[in-house]
Structure formats: structure tokens, C-alpha cells
Amino acid sequence: MPDRITANLPAINFDATEAFYAPLGFTASWKDSGWMILRRGSLELEFFPFPDLDPFQSSFSACIRVDDLDALYADFSRAGVTNDRCAIPRLTPPLTEPFGLRLFALIDLNGSLLRCIDNKATERLTQRT
Structure with a gap:
């Protein structure tokens, strides 16, 4: 098995x-x-129990880095998660940051933020430095 790191997130x-x-x-x-x-x-994704967590007060997050951001977004979009920016859970559409990073975000029902990041955009950014 290759070296890896996994997110540890709370679950109510x-x-x-x-x-x-x-x-x-x-x-x-x-x-x-x-x-x-x-x-x-x-x-x-790994989860630990946190039954008293308030999803609106959560500061937990993780990054998911993928080679095909558009495919992942399409798959996640089919799940029917709202894009209402005040809701938990919610899914934001992909965007490109001014410095070139391309990503979208999923906030799960526990309030954890998953930043889904395009590996290709990240590679282009690191080649500039």
C-alpha cells in the first residue's frame, strides 16, 4: 500500500x-x-463519534485532491445536495480562484468542509514557483 493520509472528521x-x-x-x-x-x-474518509457537535459551529475540514474535478462534481451533483449557501449540507459549484486554484466545496451534514481540488490546476501553480 502506498503512503497516504486520510481525513478524520466528526459524525453526529x-x-x-x-x-x-x-x-x-x-x-x-x-x-x-x-x-x-x-x-x-x-x-x-474516517469518522469519529461527536454526538454533541453543532454543524453550524464546526471548523472541521479536509481536502480531496482529484485528477478529474468536473467528473467528481457531476457525480456529487447527482446526489441532490442543495447549493443554498446558507444550508447544511450544501455543495458549491466549481470555481477558479484568482491565483489559479480550481475547486468546489461540499459541506456535509455534520458541518465538515470538504474542499475538492483539481490536481491539474495545483500542478500548474506549483510549476510557476
Whole structure:
């Protein structure tokens, strides 16, 4: 197995979190009362219980870096997550930052921010430095 790092995010309720991520293409590869791991191909999210978390006060986040940002956004869009910028959960459309980084964001039902970042745009930025 190659070296890797995985996000560790809070879940108010494991069953509700698993149900939220299922339409996004994630399936549980491990789940007990103290830990849950969801996978979507090579993408992996790990969750710990945090039943008292207020999603509107959460400051948890992770970056998901992918080679095909548009395909991931299309897949996530089919899940029917709203793009209402005040809602939790929500999905924002892709955008390109003024400095060239291309990304979109998913805020899950626990209030965790997942920045989905285009690897190709990141590579172009690092080649400039």
C-alpha cells in the first residue's frame, strides 16, 4: 500500500453520515461504535463519534485532491445536495480562484468542509514557483 493520509472528521450519527455519503458514491469499509471508514475508490474518509457537535459551529475540514474535478462534481451533483449557501449540507459549484486554484466545496451534514481540488490546476501553480 502506498503512503497516504486520510481525513478524520466528526459524525453526529454514523448511520446518518453513512446515508448522506452513499449517494456521493462512498461505502462503509469499517464501522463500529467508535470509528467509521467510508471509501469511494481511492478516496477515504474516517469518522469519529461527536454526538454533541453543532454543524453550524464546526471548523472541521479536509481536502480531496482529484485528477478529474468536473467528473467528481457531476457525480456529487447527482446526489441532490442543495447549493443554498446558507444550508447544511450544501455543495458549491466549481470555481477558479484568482491565483489559479480550481475547486468546489461540499459541506456535509455534520458541518465538515470538504474542499475538492483539481490536481491539474495545483500542478500548474506549483510549476510557476
